[in-house]
Amino acid sequence: MSLLALTDAQISTWVASFMLPLFRVGALLTTMPIIGTTLVPKRIKLFLSIAITLAIVPSLPPLPTVNPLDLSGLMLIAEQIIIGALLGFSLQLFFQAFVVAGQIVAIQMGMGFASMVDPANGVNVAVIGQFFTMLVTLLFLSMNGHLVVFEVLTESFTTLPVGGGLLTLHFWEVVGKLGWVLGAALMLVLPAITALLVVNIAFGVMTRAAPQLNIFAIGFPLTLVLGMVILWISLADILNQYQPLATEALQFLRDLAQAK
Template structure:
């Protein structure tokens, strides 16, 4: 009879470390990134996807440190991997939220701020215009294989940000400083619509001064709403030209956060 296979603690710890630690980074990214990390995708499906990605990329990953039981060093390594995955996922969330902010701004200007609906992806109430732009940018992101670029950057991050390589606090500070970019990008997206609606409101103000007997409230709101919808419809013709620079900047910034080429 052949002897039983004997495994040492070092071998078990090495195998667990090479599989479990990358799993935490990948699962953290899939739990926080847009599209996959929303409530539309069940948590069990996200975990299965994380397991599948780990199994595929594990043979090409650098050697991971060995885990010796559940102690403070192992918990610190797990926390580091979770932070890296959350950092990459939150960077993508900023890109998608820029379009949601743009929709909220233009909806408020045209009088559709009260027209809100429950966002099934996040479970919160958002303006209809913002929800429409969110769905549109999701379709554009998938059509241009943005999710494949994210998986590529995630795979390269195990080389540029190796497991157990220490916390990169400067990357987290860069992520915090990027929060203002969301509002700026949202304003740039709807700046033409805001300018046109401002001209319309100024025209109504001049009409009110010229003809005080004119009931501006009865005709101003419907006209502002109709003109706002027309301006928004015309602006959608250039949505691809607005999407591409922001998407390129976001993916490039994602590579810089991960230290990838």
């Protein structure tokens, strides 16, 4: 009975065909929203990375044969980590637009002091910002945005091949997208900000008309209550605001990965 004999070339081919995609998938899952948060244990992220890699490896183009312990192998591993992390970070910008929108409207309505610990990131955020984060998470999952991300990830191995994808990746596009976050956040809460501005102007007129009126005693609770009402009314149109932003964010992810 003969033992199975494996050559170094065969082992290198098997390792490269699995380990290199695993690093790109793992970097994406670690940096992307929802799965990349601290709410998901690291062991679950590892299991998901392995499962997704096993599912997509048969459909991937031929990968270069490298020695994973050689310098060239380590460079390829670093390349996959950078590509996956950049794709995940570009998706984070879309979610952060809603967080910034919540922060802006919370300050305008006087709830900037009402903060809580964000369990996903471990930092203090405004309650309104945390509410917007949960809302966009539910909308993203209900509309299968995560499936689009995995589709783009699979196509990225063809458009950004192992060994040459980092040279064609446009880093400057991600930097230019940072300004889009603030613009998208302002567009989300512009109606609420405008309504709260009218409320503050009305309080200013009341102060000038009746100086004896203690505007600080009644202004803060009224602004808070009216702000909650305005926010509740503006949420009726949140789906129409979410769809174009999500489409633009996912299209940017496709353009970054140069996918079809």
